[in-house]
Amino acid sequence: MKTLVLGIGNPILSDDGAGIFACRMLKDAISGSCEFEDVDVEEGSVGGLILLDHILGYDSVIIIDAIKTENGKVGDIYKLGMDDFVNTLHTSSPHDVNFATAIEIGKKSMPESMPEQIVIYGIEVDRVDVFSENVTPEVREAIPRVVEMVVRDLKEAKRREQ
Amino acid sequence: MAEKQKRITISPITRLEGHGKIEIFLNDDGNVDDAFFQVVELRGFEEFCKGRPIEEMPRLTTRLCGVCPWAHHIASTKCLDNVFHVKPTETARKLRELGYAAHMAHSHLIHIYALGAAPDLLIGPTAPPEKRNVVGVLEAAGKLDPSYPGVVINGRAAAQRIQDIIGGKTIHPVTGLPGGLSKGITEEQRKEIEELSKVLVDFAKFTEQLVVDEVVLKNKDYVDLITSDTYMLNTYYMGLVDDNNNVTFYDGTVRVVDPNGKEFVRFGEDNNQYLDHITEHVEPWSYLKFPYLKNVGWKGLVAGEDSGIYRVAPLARLNAADGMATPIAQEQYKKMYEAFGGKPVHNTLAMHWARIIENTYASELCLKLAEDESITDSNVRNIPTEKPTEGVGIVEAPRGTLFHHYVADENGLVKEANLIVATGNNNAAMCMDVKGSAQKLIKNWEVNEGLLNMVEMAFRAYDPCLACATHTLPGQTPLEVNIYDSKKRLYKRLSQNI
Numbered sequence: 001m002k003t004l005v006l007g008i009g010n011p012i013l014s015d016d017g018a019g020i021f022a023c024r025m026l027k028d029a030i031s032g033s034c035e036f037e038d039v040d041v042e043e044g045s046v047g048g049l050i051l052l053d054h055i056l057g058y059d060s061v062i063i064i065d066a067i068k069t070e071n072g073k074v075g076d077i078y079k080l081g082m083d084d085f086v087n088t089l090h091t092s093s094p095h096d097v098n099f100a101t102a103i104e105i106g107k108k109s110m111p112e113s114m115p116e117q118i119v120i121y122g123i124e125v126d127r128v129d130v131f132s133e134n135v136t137p138e139v140r141e142a143i144p145r146v147v148e149m150v151v152r153d154l155k156e157a158k159r160r161e162q
Numbered sequence: 163m164a165e166k167q168k169r170i171t172i173s174p175i176t177r178l179e180g181h182g183k184i185e186i187f188l189n190d191d192g193n194v195d196d197a198f199f200q201v202v203e204l205r206g207f208e209e210f211c212k213g214r215p216i217e218e219m220p221r222l223t224t225r226l227c228g229v230c231p232w233a234h235h236i237a238s239t240k241c242l243d244n245v246f247h248v249k250p251t252e253t254a255r256k257l258r259e260l261g262y263a264a265h266m267a268h269s270h271l272i273h274i275y276a277l278g279a280a281p282d283l284l285i286g287p288t289a290p291p292e293k294r295n296v297v298g299v300l301e302a303a304g305k306l307d308p309s310y311p312g313v314v315i316n317g318r319a320a321a322q323r324i325q326d327i328i329g330g331k332t333i334h335p336v337t338g339l340p341g342g343l344s345k346g347i348t349e350e351q352r353k354e355i356e357e358l359s360k361v362l363v364d365f366a367k368f369t370e371q372l373v374v375d376e377v378v379l380k381n382k383d384y385v386d387l388i389t390s391d392t393y394m395l396n397t398y399y400m401g402l403v404d405d406n407n408n409v410t411f412y413d414g415t416v417r418v419v420d421p422n423g424k425e426f427v428r429f430g431e432d433n434n435q436y437l438d439h440i441t442e443h444v445e446p447w448s449y450l451k452f453p454y455l456k457n458v459g460w461k462g463l464v465a466g467e468d469s470g471i472y473r474v475a476p477l478a479r480l481n482a483a484d485g486m487a488t489p490i491a492q493e494q495y496k497k498m499y500e501a502f503g504g505k506p507v508h509n510t511l512a513m514h515w516a517r518i519i520e521n522t523y524a525s526e527l528c529l530k531l532a533e534d535e536s537i538t539d540s541n542v543r544n545i546p547t548e549k550p551t552e553g554v555g556i557v558e559a560p561r562g563t564l565f566h567h568y569v570a571d572e573n574g575l576v577k578e579a580n581l582i583v584a585t586g587n588n589n590a591a592m593c594m595d596v597k598g599s600a601q602k603l604i605k606n607w608e609v610n611e612g613l614l615n616m617v618e619m620a621f622r623a624y625d626p627c628l629a630c631a632t633h634t635l636p637g638q639t640p641l642e643v644n645i646y647d648s649k650k651r652l653y654k655r656l657s658q659n660i
Contacts, residue, residue: 010225011225012210012222012225013225044334050322053318053319053322130206131206131207131209131210132206132210
């Protein structure tokens with residue numbers, strides 16, 4: 001099963017880069033392991049239809065992104081499936097369609113290339129409007145936890161496949 | 163461990179309040195005095211850059227914006243050419259221009275099909291917002307041509323693939339270096355780009371026929387809407403032109419024409435000339451500064467020859483130039499100006515039409531450059547030999563003229579960085595179009611319900627960059643309008659999709 005883990009966000013905009021930092025940590029954790037040789041780990045500061053371009057051809061996709069929710073607790077992690085779709089920070093943009101729309105277009109126009117499963121991990125963040133490579137402590141602490149969750153998902157998928 | 167799986171617990175809020183926020187000020191009679199369009203700014207980029215090796219800038223600046231990373235990458239790379247006093251090789255120049263043309267096509271296609279022309283025009287400006295999105299466009303267009311949805315995806319994907327081949331990284335380009343590029347392309351890649359470019363050109367022709375011929379020109383209501391004086395500003399226009407005064411995106415001379423279409427000034431990247439011609443006005447009610455033509459002067463938010471306000475972006479570029487450098491785009495250019503009865507066109511909604519013509523030019527340019535077999539030459543870099551000092555890089559971003567200006571210290575680290583971005587250039591004009599709509603729809607304390615729709619249409623035309631992502635669906639621009647009385651007390655608040 002070909003799997004993509006995609007971290008999205010801006011690595012120089014404080015907590016906005018949470019998804020990217022998680023992906024970098026994941027890459028270090030699983031690189032060289034033959035158990036995960038069919039897993040690609042990518043990063044980008046994109047959304048909408050451009051996201052669609054990058055997930056085509058994979059069987060399974062895990063996206064890690066920053067999210068801000070009303071009354072959210074910084075550092076909380078949400079696991080979201082396609083059924084409870086919400087917009088994380090980068091799955092939508094005023095210059096592009098949102099991710100749910102992009103998925104709908106993908107399913108209509110090229111169903112054979114669409115991943116069967118898409119999961120989004122959202123990390124509740126705080127500061128996203130100041131250019132900095134530092135993240136707030138709660139977010140820093142959440143990053144290894146989300147990586148652990150993703151590794152668990154990948155292992156679980158592998159087990160089911162065998 | 164805080165792992166939550168219930169949708170019910172999650173209610174994402176708008177990032178940075180990054181939605182369009184409009185402040186309207188009334189006079190004592192309850193009529194509009196002024197209107198400002200607010201953008202929440204991402205702070206501290208210049209500070210963030212200071213003290214970093216200057217050659218890192220083309221990679222840092224791609225992170226400024228997830229929408230147009232190529233525009234910043236190329237402006238920054240050109241800026242470094244000047245900072246290091248080195249010219250790119252001929253091949254590097256062609257490759258940069260090719261990758262950049264693909265980016266322009268890609269960006270314009272998203273806007274045309276997902277956000278602007280097609281949703282408003284193909285579905286109809288009066289259709290409910292939930293229909294006016296790209297899915298609605300695909301359905302409506304599918305009735306005209308069953309192969310259409312696939313064509314749209316393929317057209318965009320072709321532009322994306324060309325960027326990937328040249329950019330050197332899947333999402334953010336990393337290839338630009340002072341004096342050239344980090345890598346060239348193979349003959350096999352050139353052939354692939356040539357084929358992809360043919361797809362783009364065909365798709366561009368289809369797009370112009372669909373939107374302009376089939377939808378707009380055959381429908382009197384649309385023609386009336388676009389040519390009406392609702393959004394009409396007779397401003398100065400700015401755009402890059404080549405030696406023949408044709409529109410160009412990657413490199414050229416900045417040309418400014420006056421509201422009558424007469425050349426007012428032209429300048430290049432040398433000697434920081436932009437500083438002689440552009441300066442910025444600050445308003446207490448807006449985060450974003452208002453660039454204007456220094457030698458005309460700031461007269462407030464007013465149009466006309468005596469006001470230094472200028473516009474950028476597709477329509478401005480076409481107005482500032484004498485034509486298009488490729489044949490199909492040139493035909494489309496003539497057709498647009500004939501339809502409007504001459505130049506310059508001041509109607510803001512013609513921005514959509516101009517964008518379609520620019521997409522054709524970008525596609526034809528990709529093909530022309532890809533057909534040039536010398537583009538696979540391996541000589542893609544001149545190594546800089548001089549110490550870095552100071553320089554300016556100017557490109558036409560999809561949303562208008564983009565300026566990067568850096569100063570290096572004696573160790574080659576960034577000492578100063580100044581950026582004027584496209585949306586900034588159009589700030590004053592956007593405020594004026596908002597003000598124009600407000601003046602029509604607010605009379606003697608009466609606020610017409612159509613205000614939000616009118617404001618949204620102006621927004622769509624300019625496609626302003628609202629400091630990156632907000633949580634929005636096409637056709638559902640998040641907007642908030644605050645109306646104040648003459649004592650600056652909040653009189654009324656209107657909002658949608660927030």
